[in-house]
Amino acid sequence: MAAAQSQEQLAQQGQESKLLEAIAPVRFHLEQMQQVVTRLEKDRTEQFGTIQEQLKNAIDSDAALRKQTQALSQALSSNNIRGVWGETQLRKLVELAGLIKHADFSEQASFSTDTGSGRADMVINLPGGKSLAIDSKVPFNAYQEASTISDLSSGEELARRKRLIEEHVKAVKSHVDALSSKSYWSGLSASPDFVIAFVPSESLLSAALDADAGLLEYAFKKNVALASPVSLFSVLKTINYIWRQNVDETQVRTMIKLGKELYDRVGKLAEHADKLGRSITASVKDYNIFVSSLESRVLVTARKLNDLDENTLGTEQIPAPAEIEAAAQPLTASELTK
16 A cells, blocks of 8 residues: 555656656746846836936926026016117127128117107118118017917917907007108118018017018008018128128229229339430430540540650559440330330
């Protein structure tokens, strides 16, 4: 009985051994999978921590940006600060276009107009003594309030946004009317009969133009040209190019004028040289005549006198001066013999 149980246990152990051998690869793969799962969990934890940090940074940045935006909005709610901001943007734009202060433009220029006295934020100098007035305008309050309402809103919020945009358009038209009434062009020398109203933000102007398609025409009829930073920059770049071309043409004309003047003066100098040459030739002839007279008349008599009483005079023979055979070189160049 005991022997039978022992054989049964041995058989059972053998089966268990075979089963363990059979599942050994499975165990190996399970261990590998466990390692992979552990590594993935570790990576997930690290990535989650990184994402949390990035989200925190994004939230902090958004809060800082919102704070700065609110501060900027509050600052721009003041008319004086808006004016300074617009003038600063205009100055930067003009300098980026390559124009030079006091030479190509002047700031806060005062002058008399048909309607009284004028004071433009900037006057651009154009070639030929011409000029162009630019004034910065920042219609902001209604647009600022409207921008807080989403385009996708509906109902009362959408109607309120539309009403605020209409007020924004009215503010732009009010600036146009004010500039038109000042007639800056009448107080400038040789100025086009319009003034540029610079709006220092693309969104400020585009919002008004989108709401009122006839706004540009309205401004043109008032002799006012509405300009955003992009459109004004292209105009200023063109003016800078015209200035450079004008300088180049002026230099060429100056060079031509100087060339003609130099040519005339060289001709005059040639006349003096020819006169000097004739004078030198005449002097040579007179000298040779003098030498001939000295040799043929004076020295002959002097030698005869010396021969009479050499000891008394005590002089040696007087040498005769040689004649000058070379003459002044005549001018032969066609430019110098006119």
